[in-house]
Amino acid sequence: MHPSQYQRATDATQAVAAVAARPTAAFVAGGTSQLDLMKEGVLRPDLLVDVTPLALTTISPLDGGLRLGAGVSNTAAALHPEVQRRYAAVSEALLAGASTQIRNMASLGGNPLQRTRCPYFRDPAQPCNKREPGSGCAALGGYNRVHAIFGASDKCVATHPSDLAVALSALDARVQTTGPNGPRSIPFPELHRLPGDAPQQDTTLAHGELITSLDLPAFDGRSHYLKVRERASYAFALVSCAVALEMDGKKIRRARVALGGVAHKPWRLPAEVEAMLTGKKPGEKLFRAVADKAFAEAKPLEHNAYKIPMGRNLLVRALLETSGLQPLQGPAGTAFAASVGGVSGEVAAR
Amino acid sequence: MVENTGKPLDRVDGRLKVTGAARYSAEWDVPNLAHAAVVSSTVARGSVRALDTAAARAAPGVLAVLSHENAPRLQPLPEKVGGTLFRGEGGMTETRQPLQDTAVHYAGQPLAVVVADTLERARHAASLVRVTYAEQPPELTLKSVSQRSLPETFVGNKDEKLQVTVGDPKAALAAAPVRLERVYESAITHHNPIEPLATIARWEQRNGGEFLTLYDTSRGVENLQEVMATSLGLPKESVQVICPFIGGAFGAKGWLFAPPLLTAMAARLAGRPVKLEWRRQDMFSVAGQRAATHQTLSLGASRDGKLLALQHDTQTHASIMSGYTEPCARVSRMLYAVPNLGFSHQLAHLHLPSPCPMRGPGETVGGWALECAMDELAAELSLDPVELRLRNYADKNPETGKPWSSKHLRECYERGKALIGWDQRNPKPRAMREGNQLVGYGMATTMYPAARRPAEARATLFADGRALVQSATHELGNGAYTIFRQISADGLALPLERVRFELGDSALPAAPTSGGSATTATIGPAALEACRNVLTALKRLAIQQAQSPLHGAAEDAIEARDGRLVLKADASRGEDYAAILRRAKLPLVAATASVKPGEEREQYSFYSFGAVFVKVRVDEASGSIRLARLCAVYDVGRLMNPKTAHSQIIGGVMMGLGATLMEETQYDARTGRAVVRNLADYHVPSLADTPDITVEWLGIPDPHISELGARGIGEIGCVGTPAAITNAVYHATGQRLRSLPLTPDKLLRG
Amino acid sequence: MLLDALREQLHLTGTKKGCDHGQCGACTVHIDGQSALSCLTLAVMSEGRAITTIEGLARGEELHPVQEAFVKHDAFQCGYCTPGQIMAATALVQDRQQRSAAEIREAMSGNLCRCAAYANIIAAIQEAQRA
Numbered sequence A: 001m002h003p004s005q006y007q008r009a010t011d012a013t014q015a016v017a018a019v020a021a022r023p024t025a026a027f028v029a030g031g032t033s034q035l036d037l038m039k040e041g042v043l044r045p046d047l048l049v050d051v052t053p054l055a056l057t058t059i060s061p062l063d064g065g066l067r068l069g070a071g072v073s074n075t076a077a078a079l080h081p082e083v084q085r086r087y088a089a090v091s092e093a094l095l096a097g098a099s100t101q102i103r104n105m106a107s108l109g110g111n112p113l114q115r116t117r118c119p120y121f122r123d124p125a126q127p128c129n130k131r132e133p134g135s136g137c138a139a140l141g142g143y144n145r146v147h148a149i150f151g152a153s154d155k156c157v158a159t160h161p162s163d164l165a166v167a168l169s170a171l172d173a174r175v176q177t178t179g180p181n182g183p184r185s186i187p188f189p190e191l192h193r194l195p196g197d198a199p200q201q202d203t204t205l206a207h208g209e210l211i212t213s214l215d216l217p218a219f220d221g222r223s224h225y226l227k228v229r230e231r232a233s234y235a236f237a238l239v240s241c242a243v244a245l246e247m248d249g250k251k252i253r254r255a256r257v258a259l260g261g262v263a264h265k266p267w268r269l270p271a272e273v274e275a276m277l278t279g280k281k282p283g284e285k286l287f288r289a290v291a292d293k294a295f296a297e298a299k300p301l302e303h304n305a306y307k308i309p310m311g312r313n314l315l316v317r318a319l320l321e322t323s324g325l326q327p328l329q330g331p332a333g334t335a336f337a338a339s340v341g342g343v344s345g346e347v348a349a350r
Numbered sequence B: 001m002v003e004n005t006g007k008p009l010d011r012v013d014g015r016l017k018v019t020g021a022a023r024y025s026a027e028w029d030v031p032n033l034a035h036a037a038v039v040s041s042t043v044a045r046g047s048v049r050a051l052d053t054a055a056a057r058a059a060p061g062v063l064a065v066l067s068h069e070n071a072p073r074l075q076p077l078p079e080k081v082g083g084t085l086f087r088g089e090g091g092m093t094e095t096r097q098p099l100q101d102t103a104v105h106y107a108g109q110p111l112a113v114v115v116a117d118t119l120e121r122a123r124h125a126a127s128l129v130r131v132t133y134a135e136q137p138p139e140l141t142l143k144s145v146s147q148r149s150l151p152e153t154f155v156g157n158k159d160e161k162l163q164v165t166v167g168d169p170k171a172a173l174a175a176a177p178v179r180l181e182r183v184y185e186s187a188i189t190h191h192n193p194i195e196p197l198a199t200i201a202r203w204e205q206r207n208g209g210e211f212l213t214l215y216d217t218s219r220g221v222e223n224l225q226e227v228m229a230t231s232l233g234l235p236k237e238s239v240q241v242i243c244p245f246i247g248g249a250f251g252a253k254g255w256l257f258a259p260p261l262l263t264a265m266a267a268r269l270a271g272r273p274v275k276l277e278w279r280r281q282d283m284f285s286v287a288g289q290r291a292a293t294h295q296t297l298s299l300g301a302s303r304d305g306k307l308l309a310l311q312h313d314t315q316t317h318a319s320i321m322s323g324y325t326e327p328c329a330r331v332s333r334m335l336y337a338v339p340n341l342g343f344s345h346q347l348a349h350l351h352l353p354s355p356c357p358m359r360g361p362g363e364t365v366g367g368w369a370l371e372c373a374m375d376e377l378a379a380e381l382s383l384d385p386v387e388l389r390l391r392n393y394a395d396k397n398p399e400t401g402k403p404w405s406s407k408h409l410r411e412c413y414e415r416g417k418a419l420i421g422w423d424q425r426n427p428k429p430r431a432m433r434e435g436n437q438l439v440g441y442g443m444a445t446t447m448y449p450a451a452r453r454p455a456e457a458r459a460t461l462f463a464d465g466r467a468l469v470q471s472a473t474h475e476l477g478n479g480a481y482t483i484f485r486q487i488s489a490d491g492l493a494l495p496l497e498r499v500r501f502e503l504g505d506s507a508l509p510a511a512p513t514s515g516g517s518a519t520t521a522t523i524g525p526a527a528l529e530a531c532r533n534v535l536t537a538l539k540r541l542a543i544q545q546a547q548s549p550l551h552g553a554a555e556d557a558i559e560a561r562d563g564r565l566v567l568k569a570d571a572s573r574g575e576d577y578a579a580i581l582r583r584a585k586l587p588l589v590a591a592t593a594s595v596k597p598g599e600e601r602e603q604y605s606f607y608s609f610g611a612v613f614v615k616v617r618v619d620e621a622s623g624s625i626r627l628a629r630l631c632a633v634y635d636v637g638r639l640m641n642p643k644t645a646h647s648q649i650i651g652g653v654m655m656g657l658g659a660t661l662m663e664e665t666q667y668d669a670r671t672g673r674a675v676v677r678n679l680a681d682y683h684v685p686s687l688a689d690t691p692d693i694t695v696e697w698l699g700i701p702d703p704h705i706s707e708l709g710a711r712g713i714g715e716i717g718c719v720g721t722p723a724a725i726t727n728a729v730y731h732a733t734g735q736r737l738r739s740l741p742l743t744p745d746k747l748l749r750g
Numbered sequence C: 001m002l003l004d005a006l007r008e009q010l011h012l013t014g015t016k017k018g019c020d021h022g023q024c025g026a027c028t029v030h031i032d033g034q035s036a037l038s039c040l041t042l043a044v045m046s047e048g049r050a051i052t053t054i055e056g057l058a059r060g061e062e063l064h065p066v067q068e069a070f071v072k073h074d075a076f077q078c079g080y081c082t083p084g085q086i087m088a089a090t091a092l093v094q095d096r097q098q099r100s101a102a103e104i105r106e107a108m109s110g111n112l113c114r115c116a117a118y119a120n121i122i123a124a125i126q127e128a129q130r131a
């Protein structure tokens, strides 16, 4: 690992100032992404500012919604009764991610800011525009089975690996930050960006901008998360899907859908596609039409065309399950509800 | 005398392992230890033009930088060690010694070793080494390759020819009423034991000469001792290899020697003991792999399902400097009664890391191809897959004509069917569902050659009543400490607590590399014989002692019972071992044994058998496959310890499951660099991938293999499982997938 | 890193290094009573927090019930992943919930065992839950 200095944050303003003052400084919370990549030689900050002493660890009510402190662990958030009950997709996404140990360590603020799992990004000997702007993108003509089918550029075809981020995008969470220019509130779908010509930039945060909380708006519908992976647990999503569904009697009042594993950011369906659901009665035919539309513009690479049928099917299923037309595969708010295929054994869930 | 052997005892090293006290290779507390980090090639083919180590040498804490520029000259590897061919086509290992020249043959090849006082400093300094290359375009696929060969034998074994024709398979295929030709492909996979490779090397002056001690993750301490001595130009006695615990091997950690050689050279250069712990990513370059295969299976059969011809042609690959050839026809050559049988193996040399055996070498992927083809043939003939196998049941070895030493495969099929509920399934594909998942049942036959090798052991009885039995074998999870203690305790007629078994040290009596599921069959008889010999020595002592109750008795009138030597005719006349030693004023009596298999090897064909049945759930919409249940029944001879044996078998089953559903290493098709090179991208099965498993065995001793009647069990679980799963996926979905692993993309593409 | 500090400086080698990147679970320890990965924990960041390793589990000669159950059910082979498994399992059972096999499969998926003693690990944890 690159030699580095370490500093404990004393308060948010100090932490922001410390990082903002040095282009080569970085925050660290759980460390499960930051330290991992430093050990790989991918990140080489010379100052780490530890934000865990800031104690942003509370979950509190907020205007009918919930405020989740950025320092809350993934485990604590996932198992919080209010989160599990009212925002099942959040619990499901968290619990279907990583492992017990990592969820214990990982913070809510750090999770959406973890870096891509593109294997070329993780190997400093490979060209990668995200790691080293201008060096090229090895994945584009290389092994790109886990890469993007939406919104990629010729500079970068990486996907964003966070499960939580997909759920937060569908729920239109807001990101509260304190930055060098003061506090900001960012709609979650605007936190991440597409690679364009600057794939080194994952998000719209300024250097030194600190996430203080993730705010879940009031929501009285059902939300749900589904994840497909190559191993029954402890694996990143090939494709995932979060749905937030609000009903008016038998009709859909509002449906919001985000896909994971398909783009550089959580892929919220375009407003016109989500609108296809508004005012309609839930049904498989409708959902199929939405899925077809949602994937009409997908642009596969050499090894990832499978994500199109997989994603379409997953989207349909997520809508069927969220709307109650098909049963969940496990209790709402658990990993079993989220894991497509469940665990092995005669009893796949619980 | 059978007191302990065969009992499901807890592992005797269990306490050490659950308390973290078992000591693995990287964990020896060697004084003045320095740490090493490796600089590896980033290109796959070419040569090193310049190696700039100035910055690394100037970095804090750096003690030495080893490279081709200053590495000690090494002697070539021996041609053969312990009967195993090392070099040439079909040979076991890399012939090229590390750091002797500038050539680069694969990405990830070690080019320099940086030694520093701490690991962090060594790693940091290694990152400062700048390498410039003269690059050439690497050859990376089976299709486009200029160097090919047809190796004659697998690792020089005359009984394992790789190009064979029995009868006239070509003509028989042409004439067969039913014909089937299919191509099966399997991906490169890696052993990935959870303990990475590690070596500690220490040089000392002993008796006026150089002496090298190696703590190495080796499942062949004797073999490695010889390799190190030959390579470094030392007498064999000047090298000692120690490894009391191995954190898993599965075929790795046995036959590739660059890691310990690099460490020994680095330690010599640094003038200090050096530890080299490899990173997980290095396990994808220096630790060996199972090569990818492209197999063509041709079956010819009569309409009633009698096989008339079987041709199995394999294309596979090794590195540029190894001739290791995945022996894919190991199952095809012996499993079914087929009059016309042919197989071939074509080897391509690619600019990829060297392969080596991986659990069920040849059997796992070769058996997968055969047993999938048999399933396809059964479907073609509308026959039950088990019935097709019974119609082709081999009562003798079809290649050699020799009788089996012991074979009860029919019983395995019957019992397996009952366990899984085979006859209750709807045999039609796509006919069974649970919720939104398709359900399928599949089966396959499994087998494993029952090898036995020469070995030595020593048994010592001490005057305090304890005993020690030793052999330079290995504990790699196989339960060696436990079962050889059980066998030795019985051999010495002593309670388990009074006997210790020592292994994992090249200074102990010679034992072969632990592999090929041969350890029990090899070391068990040696330990038993050493016990017998030490008791004979003790009897002779007693007979000569005037005060002994056994004085003057005939040797064969005496037997050992409950820690005593007694007259067979009158057990009340006798005394305990310690009394005899005390009277003779001896602290101990010891004896060795050197045993090897005999004539029986020429007379019989030695194999274990089994039948694997699985139930899968397939989520067709996402391509996800999960195992609900696996039931397998094995005919593996007598078990020394059913508890540890059960663990080994389920471990094998899970490794087979991994190879089937998820394991795959990718190298970049342009550069040859490993793209999949960590445990997040290389998926080994997790606990969540574990089905409900029922494993049974027939428990019928093999009458010919040795007096213990035990064949090996380390690998048979891995074989059979892949085809059973693949066939079950067909039953669930109606899709034939012929490319491993069966990742979701393939089912969706299908 | 905490893992290197434990193994190299304190010579507490019971905590294992399998991947050094959070991908195997072999380095699992307890930090403030919860399971955590020592390979991704900066030693300085854990200052002032309670760290328990495998060496701290048994009371003298008396094994922790999870350790006992692992031996009884042969929930390991080579033993290399075992300290991590046991640390994860002891953290899991401390809430005294009776977890089903499926729940154990999910909760323990972060501890890879290449010897794949998994079926026995399930049995061992179920027994320890009852203890």
Ligand SMILES: Cc1cc2nc3c(=O)[nH]c(=O)nc-3n(C[C@H](O)[C@H](O)[C@H](O)COP(=O)(O)OP(=O)(O)OC[C@H]3O[C@@H](n4cnc5c(N)ncnc54)[C@H](O)[C@@H]3O)c2cc1C
Binding pocket: A026, A027, A028, A029, A030, A031, A032, A033, A034, A035, A036, A051, A070, A071, A074, A096, A097, A098, A099, A102, A105, A106, A107, A108, A109, A110, A111, A112, A113, A114, A161, A162, A163, A164, A209, A210, A211, A212, A234, A235, A236, A237, B680, C021, C022, C023
């Ligand atoms: C083997 C493995 C498997 C995994 N599997 C999954 C998975 O399946 N699904 C999934 O979603 N994730 C997975 N993860 C990723 C894991 O969830 C994330 O690494 C974790 O959530 C990041 O949180 P952290 O607190 O550890 O962040 P850190 O590593 O501490 O930080 C991550 C980034 O966020 C920045 N940061 C941290 N806190 C703040 C803040 N408050 N404000 C601004 N910037 C901040 C840091 O500077 C850094 O750039 C996996 C990780 C590993 C190692």
Ligand code: SF4
Binding pocket: A116, A118, A119, A120, A121, A127, A128, A129, A130, A131, A136, A137, A138, A139, A140, A155, A156, A157, A158, A199
């Ligand atoms: S896809 Fe993005 S992250 Fe991956 S190699 Fe290309 S630029 Fe780098």
Ligand code: FES
Binding pocket: C016, C017, C018, C019, C020, C021, C022, C023, C024, C025, C026, C027, C028, C037, C038, C039, C040
């Ligand atoms: S060593 Fe920490 S998770 Fe593998």
Ligand code: FES
Binding pocket: B194, B247, B248, B477, C075, C076, C077, C078, C079, C080, C081, C082, C112, C113, C114, C115, C116, C117
């Ligand atoms: S016991 Fe060997 S890795 Fe788990």
